[in-house]
Amino acid sequence: MFLIDKSSYEIRAIGRKGKGVFAKKDIPAGTIVGDYLGRIVSDKEAARLEKKLGGHYYSFEYIGRNKSIFPVDCQAPGVHLINHSCAPNCATADIKGHNVYYALRHIFKGEELTVDYEFDPESDGGPAPCFCDSPFCRGTMHARMEKPEIARKSALGRKQKKKGGFQDKSGKYQVVPIGKLLPPLAKYPANMPDNAQRNGQVNDLYANLEVTPLACPESVLPKLSELRRRLRASGRPLRFSKLNLTILGVAGQHLVSKR
16 A cells, blocks of 8 residues: 555556556655555465465565465555665565555655565575666675574565564554454554664665765765765765765665765
8 A cells, every 4th residue: 555645656567577666756755655555364375375476576574473464456556566676765664563665765756666675585595686776786685694683584585574663662453363454554654764773773775876966065074874864865975075975875884985
């Protein structure tokens, strides 16, 4: 289910990736994009459905109880059509057992909406080649091995629920049983803050490399938190001419840059 207005996105066919979701207008950082809804199925059934559909559609883990969410109609508009990227502009947050998609940074008109699937390389050991074409592509939709905390047991090719995350801490919500549809939440956040963390780690953040960099006048590099704030708000690389340096992203506590 999309939570952004229909005027904000369109779905297009894009070759070997099947379909993709593209922004029809700029989408500000933190915007709630949608909720991954569907029927609750067993992990075994999720694997069967994914195999039947040729790996073009994936289930999403449901609150870590050996259950998954699978779209009722894979062809219908919904966030299940958002493709993987190793340098995504969207992320997911766990809110009352729901996988809510939101904009990691400012997304530009015409840009494809993407999220990092981070498949578990241990339980999803089969091939998972990546076609994101990002300069930061790791060549696979599997999670990086140096970040084992984000890998969870899963059915074949399942989109992973991250540990931690921006979560409802009360636990006061009803768990939907297998065979039933996951209903929408009665209320969604108005906006997702940048402190939506998993295991104390904020999501990696990469600028759109197709747009003009944001000119930064400083001769001393600002703090990491300020660089992240500018990247997130503008969606642009940060160009420090006096330092002959362009910041392309923030990965963990490290800057991704070029001269």
